[in-house]
Amino acid sequence: MHTLPATDIELAAWLRLSLAPGLKPAALRLLLSAFGLPEAIFDQAPEALAAIAGEAAARAALAPTGSDFDARLDAVIAWREQPGNHIVTLDDPAYPPALLTMPDPPPLLYIKGRLNLLHTRAVALVGSRSATPQGVEDAQRFARELSVAGVTVVSGLALGIDGAAHRGGLEGVGGTVAVIGTGADLVYPAAHHALARQIAVQGAILSEWPLGTPARAANFPQRNRLIAGLVSGVVIVEAAMRSGSLITARLANEMGRDIFALPGSIHAPLSRGCHRIIKQGAKLVETPDEVLEELGFARRAAPRPPPSAAHAVLSSDADSTNGRALSGATVSRPNSAPTPAPTAGASAADPATAGHPASPRPPLDPEAERLLATLGHSPTTLEILATRTEMEDAALQSHLLQLELAGQVTALPGGRFMRASHG
Structure with a gap:
């Protein structure tokens, strides 16, 4: 391995443990509790590690690093040097204290x-x-x-x-x-x-x-x-x-x-x-x-x-x-004029004709389908629906009526609406 400053040598040891295939965080925590820092773990005989965490953990911890380890270490060091990036190890005071209450806290955390x-x-x-x-x-x-x-x-x-x-x-x-x-x-x-x-x-x-x-x-x-x-x-x-x-x-x-x-x-x-x-x-x-x-x-x-x-x-x-x-919700701008909803025919924009649809079960137009998609199974007010759809009042009322007549929407007391349970 190439020459590294002391802090990077420590990081290399932590990285080696975190990348060791088959070394579970709970077993690693046992080894760290017994021997201290990662470098000390690498100095132990396999039997000493096995006595603490089992043979599988001992083999995993002492396994030689892969051929790409130096390149991976360089990438980690370069990533850490970017503004706002941190690498926090289990022995670092910056390590999240809540995670230390877990049985298997990760040895290494990458934080932005x-x-x-x-x-x-x-x-x-x-x-x-x-x-x-x-x-x-x-x-x-x-x-x-x-x-x-x-x-x-x-x-x-x-x-x-x-x-x-x-x-x-x-x-x-x-x-x-x-x-x-x-x-x-x-x-x-x-x-x-x-x-x-x-x-x-x-x-x-x-x-x-x-x-x-x-x-x-x-x-x-x-x-x-x-x-x-x-x-x-x-x-x-x-x-x-x-x-x-x-x-x-x-x-x-x-x-x-x-x-x-x-x-x-x-x-x-x-x-x-x-x-x-x-x-x-x-x-x-x-x-x-x-x-x-x-x-x-x-x-x-x-x-x-x-x-x-x-x-x-x-x-x-x-x-x-x-x-x-x-x-998935549209952003409405409170200080601008309301965005005109695409009209689905004159009746959608005309309050006078909104209450008299031509047929008792009209086919749903795309705007009514869009309105239906924003309705959940919880009662929802007209104000909330207007915000979600950006429809004008007349169009909104017309499409709600269309959905109600089609059996897709239930009107509730207090001016609230919800999707019909079978819809």
């Missing part, structure tokens, strides 16, 4: 962004990749309120609920941490490139995977274990019966973390996972305050900044760079 966010009060918000518009709104609102209260929001950078959780977390002082299942030099999914850049500046991105590791299905349950380890509690917003979020909840429960779930309609597939874990003992929550209270996190004394001050700057920056459009 603010290290201090890994030493704060934190709550995970996770859920379905194929979230409903209502789920996305709920996740972003819960995350925003938790972050405003000074709590760091942790999630996994996936599409759907995770992305909404990160965007909400960026809107408050608590910030957000993305725990990813690839190398820290990659972004997955590609649609979250802009969001990841913003998190790397205003929050933190954390990975235990070697640089260059692509997205593999097997990595994500392991990623979920780190999400669970970093936090005091996990909030599940939407989850199907076989959801990765339920793996996170199970792992968190095993580590003694609190589990919360938002309930939903009995007809909604993405409520079933939430209802299942509520039956198994998760706490049903309807507001962010319930999460804060249950975890004993007092709200910060500082009031929320007024919209005209820093909060507006942060929100507008967040929305203008990558904003809510990434979640």
Whole structure:
């Protein structure tokens, strides 16, 4: 190996252990507890290591490095030298203290962004990749309120609920941490490139995977274990019966973390996972305050900044760079004139004719289909639907009536609407 300064020699030893095939973090922790730093492990006889962690761990720890090890070490050192990048080893004071309570903390963490966010009060918000518009709104609102209260929001950078959780977390002082299942030099999914850049500046991105590791299905349950380890509690917003979020909840429960779930309609597939874990003992929550209270996190004394001050700057920056459009919702600009909705014929724009459709079961036009797609199984107000679709009132009312007559939508008291249970 080429000559290296002392700190890089230590990093080389940590990297060698973290890359050793078949050396599990729990076994490595036993060896480190017995012998101290990695260099000391390499000085031991195989029998000494085997007596502490078993023969398989001894073989793995003392296995010679691969021919590409020097190149990989150079890449890690170069990555660490880039602004905002950190490599934190298990013996480093910067190592997240919450992860040290796990039985198998990773030996090496690759972190982009603010290290201090890994030493704060934190709550995970996770859920379905194929979230409903209502789920996305709920996740972003819960995350925003938790972050405003000074709590760091942790999630996994996936599409759907995770992305909404990160965007909400960026809107408050608590910030957000993305725990990813690839190398820290990659972004997955590609649609979250802009969001990841913003998190790397205003929050933190954390990975235990070697640089260059692509997205593999097997990595994500392991990623979920780190999400669970970093936090005091996990909030599940939407989850199907076989959801990765339920793996996170199970792992968190095993580590003694609190589990919360938002309930939903009995007809909604993405409520079933939430209802299942509520039956198994998760706490049903309807507001962010319930999460804060249950975890004993007092709200910060500082009031929320007024919209005209820093909060507006942060929100507008967040929305203008990558904003809510990434979640699938359209960005509405409160100070501009409403965007005219594409008309589906004169009757759509004319309130006088809106109440008298030509036939009792008209075929659905594309705009009505688009409106139906934004409706979840939870009661939704006209205001929320107008924001989601950017339709003018007359067009919105007309399409809602069309959907109601087609049996796709149910009108509820109080001017609320929801998707019909069979629709």
